[in-house]
Structures are given as structure tokens and as C-alpha cells.
Amino acid sequence: MTEVLRLEHVSKNFGNKEVLKDINFHVNSGEIIGYIGSNGAGKSTTIKIILGLIDDYEGDVYVFGDKVKGKTEYKMKIGYVPEVSDMYDNLTAKEYISFIGMLYGMDSNAAVIKAGEMMDVFGIQDAMEGRIHTFSKGMRQKLSIVAGMLHNPDILFLDEPLGGIDANSVLVFKEIIQKLKNKGKTIFYSSHILEVVEKLSDRILLINEGTIIIDGSVEEVMKKQSDTSLESIFNDVTGFHDHEMLADKFVDAFMS
Amino acid sequence: MDISLRILDLFRYIFEKLGVDYTTMRAIVSTKLVLDRRRAPAISQNNSGSQSEKSYLQGYLLHLIFGIFMAAIIYIIKDDMLRMAYFAGAFFFMTTMYLVSDFSFVLLDTKDKNIIMTKPVESKTVSVSKFVHIFIYMCRLNIFLAGPSMVVFILSYGIFAAFIFVMEVIFMDMLIFIMTIFIYFAVLRFFDGELLRNIINMIQILLTVLLSIGYQVAVRMIDFASIKSMNYNFSFRDYFNPVLWFGAPFEIIFGGGKSSYLYVFSALLIAVPSISFVFYLKLSKIMEQLLLKLESGETERHQSHLLQELAGKILCRNNVQNQSFHFANAVLRSDRSLKLKIYPALSTGILLPVLMIFNMGIRGEKYQATGIEYLYLYFVIVAISSVLRLVNYSSAWKGSYVYVSSGFGLMEEVYRGVLKTVLLRFMVPVEMLGAIIYIALFKEIFLLDIAVVFISGIAALPLIGKIYIFEYPFFRPLEESNQNGSIDKMLLTILIAGAFAGLHAFSHLIQNGTMIYAAVLVIFIPLIWKYLVPKSNR
Numbered sequence A: 001m002t003e004v005l006r007l008e009h010v011s012k013n014f015g016n017k018e019v020l021k022d023i024n025f026h027v028n029s030g031e032i033i034g035y036i037g038s039n040g041a042g043k044s045t046t047i048k049i050i051l052g053l054i055d056d057y058e059g060d061v062y063v064f065g066d067k068v069k070g071k072t073e074y075k076m077k078i079g080y081v082p083e084v085s086d087m088y089d090n091l092t093a094k095e096y097i098s099f100i101g102m103l104y105g106m107d108s109n110a111a112v113i114k115a116g117e118m119m120d121v122f123g124i125q126d127a128m129e130g131r132i133h134t135f136s137k138g139m140r141q142k143l144s145i146v147a148g149m150l151h152n153p154d155i156l157f158l159d160e161p162l163g164g165i166d167a168n169s170v171l172v173f174k175e176i177i178q179k180l181k182n183k184g185k186t187i188f189y190s191s192h193i194l195e196v197v198e199k200l201s202d203r204i205l206l207i208n209e210g211t212i213i214i215d216g217s218v219e220e221v222m223k224k225q226s227d228t229s230l231e232s233i234f235n236d237v238t239g240f241h242d243h244e245m246l247a248d249k250f251v252d253a254f255m256s
Numbered sequence B: 001m002d003i004s005l006r007i008l009d010l011f012r013y014i015f016e017k018l019g020v021d022y023t024t025m026r027a028i029v030s031t032k033l034v035l036d037r038r039r040a041p042a043i044s045q046n047n048s049g050s051q052s053e054k055s056y057l058q059g060y061l062l063h064l065i066f067g068i069f070m071a072a073i074i075y076i077i078k079d080d081m082l083r084m085a086y087f088a089g090a091f092f093f094m095t096t097m098y099l100v101s102d103f104s105f106v107l108l109d110t111k112d113k114n115i116i117m118t119k120p121v122e123s124k125t126v127s128v129s130k131f132v133h134i135f136i137y138m139c140r141l142n143i144f145l146a147g148p149s150m151v152v153f154i155l156s157y158g159i160f161a162a163f164i165f166v167m168e169v170i171f172m173d174m175l176i177f178i179m180t181i182f183i184y185f186a187v188l189r190f191f192d193g194e195l196l197r198n199i200i201n202m203i204q205i206l207l208t209v210l211l212s213i214g215y216q217v218a219v220r221m222i223d224f225a226s227i228k229s230m231n232y233n234f235s236f237r238d239y240f241n242p243v244l245w246f247g248a249p250f251e252i253i254f255g256g257g258k259s260s261y262l263y264v265f266s267a268l269l270i271a272v273p274s275i276s277f278v279f280y281l282k283l284s285k286i287m288e289q290l291l292l293k294l295e296s297g298e299t300e301r302h303q304s305h306l307l308q309e310l311a312g313k314i315l316c317r318n319n320v321q322n323q324s325f326h327f328a329n330a331v332l333r334s335d336r337s338l339k340l341k342i343y344p345a346l347s348t349g350i351l352l353p354v355l356m357i358f359n360m361g362i363r364g365e366k367y368q369a370t371g372i373e374y375l376y377l378y379f380v381i382v383a384i385s386s387v388l389r390l391v392n393y394s395s396a397w398k399g400s401y402v403y404v405s406s407g408f409g410l411m412e413e414v415y416r417g418v419l420k421t422v423l424l425r426f427m428v429p430v431e432m433l434g435a436i437i438y439i440a441l442f443k444e445i446f447l448l449d450i451a452v453v454f455i456s457g458i459a460a461l462p463l464i465g466k467i468y469i470f471e472y473p474f475f476r477p478l479e480e481s482n483q484n485g486s487i488d489k490m491l492l493t494i495l496i497a498g499a500f501a502g503l504h505a506f507s508h509l510i511q512n513g514t515m516i517y518a519a520v521l522v523i524f525i526p527l528i529w530k531y532l533v534p535k536s537n538r
Helices: A043-051 A073-077 A091-105 A109-123 A125-127 A137-149 A167-182 A192-198 A218-225 A231-240 A243-255 B003-010 B013-017 B022-038 B051-075 B080-107 B112-118 B123-158 B160-190 B194-220 B224-228 B237-242 B246-253 B260-295 B306-315 B319-334 B338-358 B375-391 B396-405 B412-440 B445-469 B478-482 B487-507 B513-531
Strands: A003-014 A016-030 A033-034 A059-063 A078-081 A155-159 A186-190 A201-210 A211-217
Touching: A003 A043, A016 A043, A016 A186, A016 A211, A016 B306, A033 A043, A033 A059, A033 A192, A043 A078, A043 A186, A059 B412, A073 A078, A078 A137, A078 B051, A078 B513, A091 A125, A091 A137, A091 B022, A109 A125, A137 A155, A137 A167, A167 A186, A167 A192, A167 B080, A186 A192, A192 A231, A201 A231, A211 A218, A211 A231, A211 B224, A218 A231, B003 B013, B003 B022, B003 B123, B013 B022, B022 B123, B051 B080, B051 B123, B051 B319, B080 B123, B080 B160, B080 B194, B080 B246, B112 B123, B112 B478, B123 B237, B160 B194, B160 B246, B160 B338, B194 B338, B194 B396, B224 B246, B237 B260, B246 B260, B306 B412, B319 B412, B338 B412, B338 B478, B375 B412, B375 B445, B445 B487, B445 B513, B487 B513
Parallel strands: A033 A186, A033 A201, A078 A155, A155 A186
Antiparallel strands: A003 A016, A003 A059, A201 A211
């Protein structure tokens, strides 16, 4: 297996707040990484650094062995599906796809034809001529998935990619992830939905308060932590055991 | 294909020499121009998606009208220095207003970063695309705003004047663009993104008001005879007035001016924009960081609304009314798109009485009140009807599902709360402004009448509300508000306002009649507010 991504001593501060503290990990081709952590743990910041959206960080990021700071060519090899997609809402899906294709150096007609086939799988092929501002949340997310995968990237960064997507499409998407893995693609999957991460991932990276505190396969981690689910491991390592008490408090307020 | 792109293609070689990926830059600019066409200008009253391309063209027509107006004034001015200075003043003002209201979203864009910068595109290509996009916008604005004035300059001084004029306009554009950016970033540096959004919204409202009605005042206030004979006299403080710098080259080249200050002005007009541009390039990295503040979600600043709290307690008779009152206040405070429609409509309420007085010939102290001027204040009631029509709409209309999901039934109380909000938030300030103007113009002559108009307004509010409010408040998409202005409702409003005005005028025919009329109104107000508030049709 080839190493496709490496982070070495990556740290990042926002003002006085240390968001990432000496992050080190590497990812091999064909791996599905489940990148988990609570809100504000540093997941999105890590992804933004890898994508080049944040460049004033300490340490180094390597993609396919090349240091990426200040570079852009490596972005041809990566795809990104964000949780909430920024899109030009007044464009039609076709215009948007054509534009994204051009940014990746694709022929715009070829990009539209390819996207049409991919959208067909998610049942939104008829939306090609519709303006994006008329789309439902699920349709936007499906379009975002298509736009992020359009250029056949080697590494896919998925940040909560399933928000608003219908159950059938979720099943299709999970299958797609597995099949892409089999084709040697690398998936970096960041999510709060631990059941999905547990089922999909080969390896778990758990980040808490800017530090990677767990790195290993799901089985290894469960064995090591003597737990039976990712959820209970997550609760143990993040020190969160108040869920029952908080639920009681909510129900009390609800009933009053 | 957009003509701007054809022109851009002519410069492909230069861009490529500068290290820009031209194909990508062109794709970005082309997409941005499509988006511009589909986005209605902020000042447009028509912002529905299907109508936005039409509004886009109407926006240029407005620029052209203002450009012709500027050219007419410049044609009248004979002093070479002041002629260009007047043009520069008007051009600075209008271009800044348009840039802020229409193009702030480009200057402060954070979407591009997430859409484009995650792709294999050099940041230089993105920066140049942004610059080219803004440059195309400003060129289009320049053609319509400055084009007619350029014709006047060519007719006056010959074709060489066009060259000087175009060069000066480019420097003005640079100065406007950079100063706008600097002000934005100063606000972002010391405050939060929310304050900047509020400032931009205020400027959009101001521009809309100005374009809706302001020109009527401007035309009446300009004394064309004195403009014709104006001459410029130098003062040391003029070194700090950029508008005057731009007059200097014309005075030197065409007016034969030789004074040293003219050369200093000319040097300043080149040096200040150029140095500012260098600063802009140096600071652009810090500015990018500051833009991140805009990415944080919109949050209302923690302000105490003590007056509103107190008013709610005094005016509202029960909890539902009180909640509705505060809810309507919150929506009308925070819905920027709704405010963009309400304030221009409301401004006619104060402007129409003033215009009527102007039309009657008041200029200075010679004017004697005829005794019926108070009747013009009834235009406020007509203007308030626009607000009452608009409280049916909101840009966040989807939130009104709570009315439906809660199975809420006390709609009359909700309407009372909303009407009291309109009364306190819009009617009282406009009436007070009208009162101040009237007292300034006519001293104490109309004091009692102003009070009667105010009381009439309170009485008329539920009646006009009955015409316009028929569903849940803020229940319809704001875009639909362009389609529902019906003449019959407006006529009914004018009839109601006219009836109150007629009764008021009639009361003057009886001794102490106005006092008696005021007392009768005060007695009837609670009854009107009890029995004649709008009823829900749901």
C-alpha cells in the first residue's frame, strides 16, 4: 500500500486557543479512515489545513509524498464533500457542474455528461436544469457529492456527507464508498454518526481537544478499550457520561 | 457571449504573461457575470428570481438617468475647476453607494474560498478574477454614470478632454474601491461582521430612499442661477478635499491655471490612489483573515430593548399581544430584505408633505401659511399602509409554520400586537419627524392639528390593517410582495385617510371644533381597536 497522506507535528492556534496540538498520522491508499470527535475538537480545521484553506499552521502536510503548503496541483488528486456546501445558488446544476469541471481542467460537456450519470444514481438527473436555490437540502447534498467526485480523485474528504439524504441514497452511498475503496481510493470520513463510521471504516482516528487520542482499526480499538461499541469508546475517552442525566432534565422540562 | 468577455479575451496574452491561468480566470469571471445578471440590484424593488434579469437592466437605466442629470448640472457650471469637482463629488457619492449596496457581496465574499480554493486553482488566478469582476462592474457603472458627463466635457474642451476625463475616472474608481475596502476592514478589525452587515444594509436603504424620492428634493434645492456664476477660491483645507483635486488638471490644461496648489492637487490625485493601492496589496493577506469573521453565523447583538420592553408592558393588554408585539419588533429589526422595502415606502410619508409645501412655493421667509398645510400630514397614514401590506411578508417566511403547527387561534390579539409594533416603530417616528419639520417651518400654528393627525393615525391604523392584513404576519415570501400591490386597496386607504382629513378640516369650521374632534377621536380609539382590528381568513 502506498502512503497517500501524512501529517507531521501539525499545530494550529486561533488567537490564544490551541485548536490542533501536534497532530501526527499517516493514511495509506485504499483505507477508509473514520475521523471522529466532538464539536470543536479540531476535525474541520484538520481537513481545511489539508485542503489548503488554512495555510498559517505549524508542521507539515504531505500528499503523495509532496509537501503541500502553498501548492495547488495536489488538489487535482483530492475531492471534498463538505457538510454544508457553499454553492452559487443562482446557477443551474448543469452550469455549476460545468464550472466545477472547468476548475478541474475537464471539458465542460464531458463533466456534465459524467455528472448526469452520477446524478442518475441518486435519482436527481431531472434536476440538471433547475436552479440550485430551488433544491431541497438532500438534493443539494447529492449535487455536492457529485461535484466533489467529478474529477476521479484519489483521496476523498467527506465531512458529514449524508445530511438530508434519503435512506435509499444513504445505502447506495455506503456501497459506493466500499466499491471506491476496492478500486484503491482513499476515503477520509469525518462524522458524528458513529454507527456509520463504525460500519464503514477500516481505521478510526479520534480527536479530542486538538489531540489525536485514538488511532487504530475498529477491532483493535474495541479490544484495547474493552468496549463493545464505538459510541461507548467515544464516551469513555471524551469523558462524557451525562447523557442519561441530561435526557432526564430535558424530559422534566418537556413534561412541566 | 458577454461582450465584456470578448474584450477580456483581447488581453489574454497580458494575463498569461502575468502568470494567470487565463482559461480558469475566464471561467470564473464568466460565471460571476451570469450570477450578476441573475441577481437583482439591492435597490431594486423587484427581487424575485424570474424578474431579476429585468431588474438588472433597469438598474443600468437608473444609472443612466442619474448620469444625464449630472451631465446637465456640469453643462451649466462654467468654472473649469468646479465643473470637474462637482462631477467628482457626485460620482464619488453615487459610485460608493452603488458599490456598497450592490457589490459588497463580492468585496466580502467568503463563498469563493470554499468553492474555488478547494480546487487546483492558484490564488493569484482567483485574486485577479475578483479584480477583473469588480473592474467590469465599475466600467459598466462608469459608462452609464460618467458617459453623459464625458460628452459634455468633449463638447466643451474637445476630444483631448476625454483622455484626461477617463484617466481621472480610473483614479476615482481606484480611490473609491480601496477606501471602501479599507473602511470595511477597519470595521471588521475592531467590531464584528454583524455590524458591517448592518452598515451595508443602512447604506442600501439610504440609496433606495435616495433613488426613490431624493431626486425630487434635489431638483428643488439646486439653485441653477447661482451654479452658473460660481467661481473657485482656494483655501488651505482644500488639500484634504479629494473632490477638488480632480478639478485641477482641467483648470491647468483648459483654464490656463498656473497656481502652485493646482499642481499639488494634480499630484495628490495620482499619488493617493496609487499609494493606497500598494497598501491594499500589502494588507490583502490580513484582510483575508478578517473576512473569516463574516463566516461566523449571523447573531443578533446583545442589545437591551428597554424601551420596547416598557412599551410592550404599557401598550399590550395580554400575553399573546405582548408576545406578538415583541416578535414583530424582532422581525422588523432583523429582516434586512424586508427593511429594504419598508423604509423607502415609509419615506414617502415624510417627503410628500414637504414636497407639497415646496410646491406651494415656500422658499425662505416669504411664505405665509395658508392654514391647510396640516392636511398634507395625512400622507403619513397613506405611507403606513405600505408597511401594513409588507408585514404579511418576510425573507424568513418559512418560520411562520409555528402559527400552523401550534394550532394557534387568537389571531386578533396577534394582529393587535403587530399593529402596535407598526404604530410604535414606524408611525410615531414619522409623525414626530413631520411635527419637527412643521414646527420649524410654521412655529406653533399647527400644534393642535399635528396632535389631531397623530390621534387620527392611531384610529386609522386598525382600519387600514383590515385592508391589508389577512393571514398570519410574515407568512408569505418577500418576493411575492412585488405582485400584490392592488389599486383598489390603495384607493380604500386614500378614502380612509381622506375621511379623517375631511373630518379634521370640517372641525376647523366650528368654534373649538378641532378640540372637540380630538376628544371624540380619543373616545372612539379604544372601540376601534376593540371591534375593528383585522380578522383572520384562515
